[in-house]
Amino acid sequence: MVSRIGREIELSPVELGSQTAKRVEINLASGTPDPQVMPLKEIKEAYEEVINEYGSKVLFYPGAGGQEELIREIENKVLPLLGLNAQDNKVVVTSGAQHAMELLAKYFLENNTIAVENPTFIETFTPLRLRSNAVIPISLDSNGINVDELETLLKVVKIELLYVIPNCHNPAGVNLCEERRKKLVELANKYDFYILEDDPYKPIAGTTPRPIKSFDREGRVIYISSFSKIIAPGLRIGFVLAREDIAEKLALLEQMDFSTSTINQYVVAKLIRKGLISSRMESLSHHYGKKMKILMDSLIDYGFKDFNTPKCGFFLLLDLKKDSWDVFREAVKLGLSFVPAKPFFLRGGETMARLSISVANEGQIKEGVKRLRDAWQRV
Template sequence: MVSRIGREIEISPVELASQIAKKVEINLASGTPDPKVMPIAEIKETYNEVIEEYGSKVFFYPGAGGQEELIKEIENYIPNLNLSLNGNRIVVTSGAQHAIELLSKYFLENDTIAVENPTFIETFTPLKLRSNVVLPIGLDSKGIIVDELETVLKIVKIKLLYVIPNCHNPAGVNLCEDRRKRLVELADSYDFYILEDDPYKPIAGETPKPIKYFDKSGRVIYISSFSKIIAPGLRIGFILANEEIAEKISLIEQMDFSTSTINQYVVARLLKKGIVKNRMNYLYEHYANKMKILTDSLLDTGFTDFNRPSCGFFLLLDLKKDSWKVFNEAIKMGLSFVPAKPFFLRGGDTMARLSISVATEDEIKKGVKILKSAWDRV
């Protein structure tokens, strides 16, 4: 009596591990930004400002595609991401996750898509549930393996390719610039669209130009968010897409009216004040320092099978043992992380995703020691 989506939807391992993390001492599972560096005072002040200036207007229904004030400020902001409008249009969404859901509705109806292996399970899920076939493409220290993708494209027709180019979740790698250019060439040659999911760029430091930067034919849809640079609970993200796609996404977005009106005004004001831009380098350095503590702790403890993350929150560690068994032991000892098997379409049984986002420096060090003790017990 329910749809295929209703039958197949399951709790994600990220949500499961995050729920458990609330009950243990050390959280190396969560993808929430570090609460210690969220601009709470500035957000509070800005709520008061927009209410005083706009009154009841900030509590009206949101308009389709985003408030004019926010769209204007995002247009002024995107040069910080090495982007420009260049004939494209901004559509505001309730975070990047909402953008992926809307794009899934627009593009997919039992189609064939390709994704990195591994990929982020929570954004991948709405794509998978509306697809018929999902093709996993390998990932290495330079990002998606484009030669492998091209080999697949010579055999199979796809509609979409989903990629996370910066601070990959869960692998932590950045896609190199040559491969970004090649992806656009392949999209033109083999007639498919690219969803470029890039919520980490604002805290990523120096990275190659976006895939969208090289797009001349409107085949790349760029997706970003203010969740990592400001706060995820505001639920404000956006897409940058050609006019035709943007118009349709705006209409689909209007069907759920989910993007908070007042939060759009608040983020617009934070952008206008320069608070978002001014936090970019600071947050990159903050998370890079915490990641160094994690990598150094792992090496000191004898864990060596991981790529050094380029930026962001996540490190993908090969435990060389069943990660769920290690997880179950770690939970008993007060540590939560994310067993990463569900991020993989093939393989991944021994992989663990470790996050440095909410843990303190001392908790990271202690968490790695607990991880080693749990590993020893398995």
């Protein structure tokens, strides 16, 4: 006897790709930030400093919704960098963006109808799907979610939530244009639904439009971010910016599992205070942009032309014109891993592949594309 969630949960293609990547030479699957640019020295020093400064306090149980030291640093220094402020809203600290999505699913959903981009990021979408009665896909193009299609839907269907990834979309790599961001808030107000703005890539994205949350005057937008891409994912520190009544409930839900590490919250607060976030934003945007250009140039050199042009981030969505699982199996034999992208789509996507530039170096990206071409030719 198990729940519906227990019956329906299954291994994601992202996890499969990551597991496979451990057994091959070239990893174009992982979404982990480049280990070559992780600030190991600064992180090590921050651990020593917070222990010396606070003593055993950093090893106590965490407070509900986050340590005050970290919340203050996010409000005063991080939000302005993201184009936001805490006015009429409250910050809740979570164990990364994934944990935030789980808490938000618990708070908002009980067999409701929701809408998502098609494609969407399956890892964060799954908690929403498992607690929903129906999920409606909305098309995505080079400017983000199709707001006209969404509005047509809203005239006939009541939704509770809309889930969007506005910057460096995973897996599509696109940015939502500013006009559509404004329109989404107008639609949320008119048709009475909430928007989950999942924005972990903004700190490494370079220039992007203003957050959807910045247009929100009625508390309809819940903003989710993370320090995983700008510092390191293993620290498991993210946050939610939401209307106060929503944030207070999320803090209580967060307290139920006590999963957000106390010492890691102090470490991240220390790193923010020392200016690490602001100092890394431009350099990381340039670093990943350079690697993405190498990937796109290599794809064209080897005859792959059916892909989007990513605006930022780690991911490129490639149409292989053949079943991506068949190509994946051949690629693994040749020492290459990527992520077959069909599970990111609620409709279509059978021939799509997600390629990542996050952990591979320049030589590995070029060789990986060559092996992808060889695998493609075998199918």
